[in-house]
Amino acid sequence: xxxxxxxxxxxxxxxxxxxxxxxxxxxxxxxxxxxxxxxxxxxxxxxxxxxxxxxxxxxxxxxxxxxxxxxxxxxxxxxxxxxxxxxxxxxxxxxxxxxxxxxxxxxxxxxxxxxxxxxxxxxxxxxxxxxxxxxxxxxxxxxxxxxxxxxxxxxxxxxxxxxxxxxxxxxxxxxxxxxxxxxxxxxxxxxxxxxxxxxxxxxxxxxxxxxxxxxxxxxxxxxxxxxxxxxxxxxxxx
Amino acid sequence: xxxxxxxxxxxxxxxxxxxxxxxxxxxxxxxxxxxxxxxxxxxxxxxxxxxxxxxxxxxxxxxxxxxxxxxxxxxxxxxxxxxxxxxxxxxxxxxxxxxxxxxxxxxxxxxxxxxxxxxxxxxxxxxxxxxxxxxxxxxxxxxxxxxxxxxxxxxxxxxxxxxxxxxxxxxxxxxxxxxxxxxxxxxxxxxxxxxxxxxxxxxxxxxxxxxxxxxxxxxxxxxxxxxxxxxxxxxxxxxxxxxxxxxxxxxxxxxxxxxxxxxxxxxxxxxxxxxxxxxxxxxxxxxxxxxxxxxxxxxxxxxxxxxxxxxxxxxxxxxxxxxxxxxxxxxxxxxxxxxxxxxxxxxxxx
Numbered sequence: 001x002x003x004x005x006x007x008x009x010x011x012x013x014x015x016x017x018x019x020x021x022x023x024x025x026x027x028x029x030x031x032x033x034x035x036x037x038x039x040x041x042x043x044x045x046x047x048x049x050x051x052x053x054x055x056x057x058x059x060x061x062x063x064x065x066x067x068x069x070x071x072x073x074x075x076x077x078x079x080x081x082x083x084x085x086x087x088x089x090x091x092x093x094x095x096x097x098x099x100x101x102x103x104x105x106x107x108x109x110x111x112x113x114x115x116x117x118x119x120x121x122x123x124x125x126x127x128x129x130x131x132x133x134x135x136x137x138x139x140x141x142x143x144x145x146x147x148x149x150x151x152x153x154x155x156x157x158x159x160x161x162x163x164x165x166x167x168x169x170x171x172x173x174x175x176x177x178x179x180x181x182x183x184x185x186x187x188x189x190x191x192x193x194x195x196x197x198x199x200x201x202x203x204x205x206x207x208x209x210x211x212x213x214x215x216x217x218x219x220x221x222x223x224x225x226x227x228x229x230x231x232x233x234x235x236x237x238x
Numbered sequence: 239x240x241x242x243x244x245x246x247x248x249x250x251x252x253x254x255x256x257x258x259x260x261x262x263x264x265x266x267x268x269x270x271x272x273x274x275x276x277x278x279x280x281x282x283x284x285x286x287x288x289x290x291x292x293x294x295x296x297x298x299x300x301x302x303x304x305x306x307x308x309x310x311x312x313x314x315x316x317x318x319x320x321x322x323x324x325x326x327x328x329x330x331x332x333x334x335x336x337x338x339x340x341x342x343x344x345x346x347x348x349x350x351x352x353x354x355x356x357x358x359x360x361x362x363x364x365x366x367x368x369x370x371x372x373x374x375x376x377x378x379x380x381x382x383x384x385x386x387x388x389x390x391x392x393x394x395x396x397x398x399x400x401x402x403x404x405x406x407x408x409x410x411x412x413x414x415x416x417x418x419x420x421x422x423x424x425x426x427x428x429x430x431x432x433x434x435x436x437x438x439x440x441x442x443x444x445x446x447x448x449x450x451x452x453x454x455x456x457x458x459x460x461x462x463x464x465x466x467x468x469x470x471x472x473x474x475x476x477x478x479x480x481x482x483x484x485x486x487x488x489x490x491x492x493x494x495x496x497x498x499x500x501x502x503x504x505x506x507x508x509x510x511x512x513x514x515x516x517x518x519x520x521x522x523x524x525x526x527x528x529x530x531x532x533x534x535x536x537x538x539x540x541x542x543x544x545x546x547x548x549x550x551x552x553x554x555x556x557x558x559x560x561x562x563x564x565x566x567x568x569x570x571x572x573x574x575x576x577x578x579x580x581x582x583x584x585x586x587x588x
Binding site (some may be wrong): 099102103110111118119120122123124125128129132133136 | 310312313315316317320323324375376377379380384387388391394395
């Protein structure tokens with residue numbers, strides 16, 4: 001490790017595979033960055049806990065041979081000590097924006113959204129809903145009041161605008177928002193302002209999705225869609 | 239004249255007909271207190287309205303997996319406390335508490351376009367409130383026009399709710415109300431309680447009589463059946479006592495009057511209309527056999543256990559299975575405290 005190198009840990013679910021792909025391309029231009037990726041499929045990631053020494057791992061009692069093999073194939077290890085890094089980035093954190101279209105797709109909001117919807121939210125009701133959903137971004141106990149290396153949270157990106165062609169019920173609110181996008185970006189920003197405040201209370205910095213990757217409906221522009229990557233097969237190796 | 243010995247008409251009646259069955263029962267309501275007049279299943283589309291106690295009934299029906307009509311729903315991921323604070327998930331649309339039959343009759347008239355309420359917008363501290371449902375926006379709105387627009391959309395959703403339900407569960411709460419003298423518009427709260435200002439020249443106290451309540455209930459039934467032929471009604475009377483009375487009577491006497499009128503009216507409706515049933519939530523809670531154990535510390539409201547037992551009798555009578563009541567106990571806490579405009583009266587009574 002060279003003098004002046006920043007040691008960065010990128011941890012998370014399958015969403016970190018795309019970051020790894022990007023890093024492979026970008027790494028030569030950033031010799032001062034030493035990035036370690038540590039990931040697991042969502043189910044296994046959900047089992048991981050952080051102990052007082054900042055060791056991220058699935059507790060031995062819950063770590064079966066199959067999972068151990070899977071983590072080893074992906075990461076070359078089953079645990080990662082975050083204490084030895086300068087920066088930790090948690091990627092693929094659940095984003096309240098994924099659910100938010102259910103709230104606004106069929107509703108207008110006083111002062112924020114006018115589409116002629118059949119229901120209307122007052123600004124006070126909207127703010128209360130927004131605060132409640134932002135609160136869901138507060139991390140699990142051992143990640144709160146963080147005193148370790150600089151910690152960043154990067155939520156899941158917004159749903160791709162290509163969802164408009166999907167027949168899945170899950171994406172209907174997103175598709176409806178794409179049809180009538182008035183106020184969507186402003187509401188998206190207000191939501192992440194609230195998320196930022198929640199995380200700030202825990203000494204965590206929010207990494208927002210860049211505005212120029214979003215559509216007018218605050219969906220991810222289709223050109224950034226590379227397809228889902230799964231870690232379940234043990235590939236790509238991180 | 240016959241030579242046989244006189245035979246009392248009470249002879250041979252079932253045990254439930256005699257008070258001794260109550261005295262011998264011990265604590266807890268009787269299993270056969272309620273015999274439904276018609277079937278309600280989980281698939282029955284139920285819509286609800288009424289006073290605060292009706293919120294408990296609606297929530298219990300939802301939790302039991304019953305099909306509750308809700309045309310102003312909030313997505314599931316919005317927490318209960320937030321949704322209910324703004325009038326969501328209380329009833330089948332966001333009309334707030336409906337304390338008197340006249341208030342519901344008025345709402346139905348407004349939906350039909352045959353009635354326009356007087357003084358529909360009240361003011362407090364520069365904020366504007368829907369006078370017909372002032373608690374659904376606790377902070378009020380920015381302009382009177384916004385209140386009107388919210389109400390226009392709400393009425394359309396309420397119209398849809400009243401056209402979808404098969405069974406209407408209506409909890410009768412009060413006979414006392416404040417009305418606009420000239421038009422007769424009735425309000426759920428006294429002017430000056432949540433918003434607005436009381437002007438005795440404009441607003442007056444009114445205590446509805448038995449005849450008025452009956453007339454209103456018949457009108458409600460007719461209006462609802464015009465939208466939804468075959469619609470049936472289940473009437474209940476809230477066991478929650480009045481917070482305050484403006485009748486000049488003692489509040490206990492006023493409570494007794496209100497509940498007696500409402501209970502008698504419900505009974506009268508049941509005897510006159512085969513599609514109207516009465517569910518005795520009032521009797522379950524206020525039963526002498528309960529020895530007051532269903533009453534909360536203030537002796538006015540009811541305990542979660544009361545709601546639990548009341549609804550258990552309802553579900554059992556209709557053969558609606560639900561989980562162990564203990565599973566629900568954790569949810570019958572402060573989160574379930576009904577949103578009651580009349581509680582605000584207490585603040586004014588101090």
